[in-house]
Amino acid sequence: MGTVEAVCISAKKGIIKKPVEQVELKENWGIADDAHAGDWHRQVSLLAGESIDGVKDKLPQIGHGVFAENIVTRGVDLAGLKIGDQLLINGEVLLEITQIGKECHNSGCAIKKATGDCIMPREGIFSKVLKGGTVKAGQSIEVRPGTGSPQGAPEKTAP
Template structure:
C-alpha cells in the first residue's frame, strides 16, 4: 500500500519552521519553488560559509508524521512544518530507505533520497529538550539512528499536495544505508 503526503511546507526566508501550503512545486535539480533552501549549490546557512560551491543534496526535507505521534506521547506538540520539513508523509518508512531510493510524490514529482537530516541544536529552541528525542540508540548494534527525516534532490518536477500518494522505488542492490548529510 502506498504512503501518503499529509502536508507540504515552504518558506522564502531562513526560519526554523515552515508554514503549510495547499501545494508546493518541486523543480528538478533545484528543490521547492519559493523555498530558501532551493538551489543547485548548498543553501544550508552554516554550511554555505565553508563550502559554498558544494552540490545541494538537501533540496527537499521529508519527515514522517509518525514521529509527531511518538513525540506527542512524550509531551511534545509538533506539527507539520514545525521542524522545517517541506513534505510530511504517513505510511512510508523514510528512515529505513536506502540511499538513492526514489519517491514518487503524486502524479508527477520524483525525488531521490540522499541521506538523513542531521539534527541541529535549533530544535531545542523550537521545544526545549526536543533535540534529545531526535536520536535513538539501537540496543543490539549500539548505532545511533537520526529520526528527524531524510533529505532528497528533485529528479522530476511536479506539484505535490496533501493527500497525494507516495510510492517508493528502491535502487538496484546492493543497497547503501542512509548517512547524515
C-alpha cells in the same frame, strides 16, 4: 503505498516552515519559494507524520513544519529508505534520497529545548528533485528501490 500528509515552506533558513495548500517542485532545484531550494543535495526534506505523532505526547500543540520539514508523509517507512532510493509522488514527481539525518544545530533547536529531543537529525530524510510537479496533501507516495548512492552525496550524517 503511503500518502502526503502536508507540505510546508519557509522564506528563510533556520525558522519553522508553514503548511501550505500545495508546492511546486522544480527539477534539480527543490520547492519554489522555499529557502532550502538550490543546486545541492538537500533540496527537499521529508519527515514521517508518525514521527511527529510521537513528539505530540510531550507537546500536543506541535504542527506540521515545526521541524523544518517540507513534506510530511504518512504510511511510508522513511527509516527503511537508503541513499539512492526514490519516491514517486502522485505518479509524477520523482525524488531521490540523498541524505539520511543531519547534524543538529550547536545550541539545539527550539523543539529540542522544549521537549528534550529533536527528531529531524535521526529521522529526517533529504532528497533532490529528479522530476518536478505539484505536490499537495492526499497524494500517493510510492517507494522505488535505488541502485546505490548518488555520486557526491553523503551516505549518512551522524546526529
